[in-house]
Amino acid sequence: MTQKNDEIDKFDSMPFIALIHHISKNKLRYSQKNPNRIDMVHEGRYLMEIHKRKNLSQDDLANIFGQSKGTIAKALRKLEDKEYVERKIDENNRRKYILKTTQKGEELSILLKKDLEEWEESVGIDKLDEKTKNQLREIARKSEEILNDDY
Template sequence: MKNEKGNSDKFDSMPFFALIHHISKNRLRYTMKNPNHIDMVHEGRYLMEIHKKKNLSQDDLAGIFGQSKGTIAKALRKLEDNDYVERIIDENNRRKYMLKTTKKGEKLAVLLIEDLNEWERSVGIDELDDNTKNQLKKIARRSEELLKED
């Protein structure tokens, strides 16, 4: 694809995975410029997911994001220390913690989701058709399955 001046740019020769990485890296950089940000590498993503899905456990979060339980616990500790989430012992399994956003966490999660939606509109992600989105999900699943086969 040619740029505005009709010349090729760095994206023309960039491998697909590098494009995905570039998009992800720029999303994080964009987030860090926003005054509502918290560490979007971990904490912000987790906070938004806890906000969206009720009855989520620490283990569920680890599975969703492909992170270790230790990484999740460390991030949740930060969120808890800043009064964004609560960890509540599951009454059916005393070794399991269920996650809940606090009022402060709800407010921040809504701001972060609005910021994410605005960024997706700005870069055109919201214009992707369902087929493209489903194909990307399929690739993500296959890449995870390859690791499980080892």
């Protein structure tokens, strides 16, 4: 237990899920400090995913992030307006949009990835072993499965 001036460190008594939330919230706050970047709550994460995966559709993005199609559409509009992303109609399905990063979007994706890696290194996430990372991924999967099973 970490103590400062006979006080209990808040993180020692914080439930595990609250720790995860706290880490996530602080990462977003950290991202927002840089005025040359974009909203990492949604837009930045979406842009990085579009950059990483080829032939990703708008629906795929909604499924990956567990967001509504409306939320995804709004964020994509902003990314298009800023000229980071292009939406093209899928030749095989005219109701489906395929997403692609523009050159400007590619450059920003690389910067965002670098920022993420620097942050993860500065807080120690990069030191987690693969077993721990896989355990956290499995917890995330199960938490989503429970929701899908209940509804």
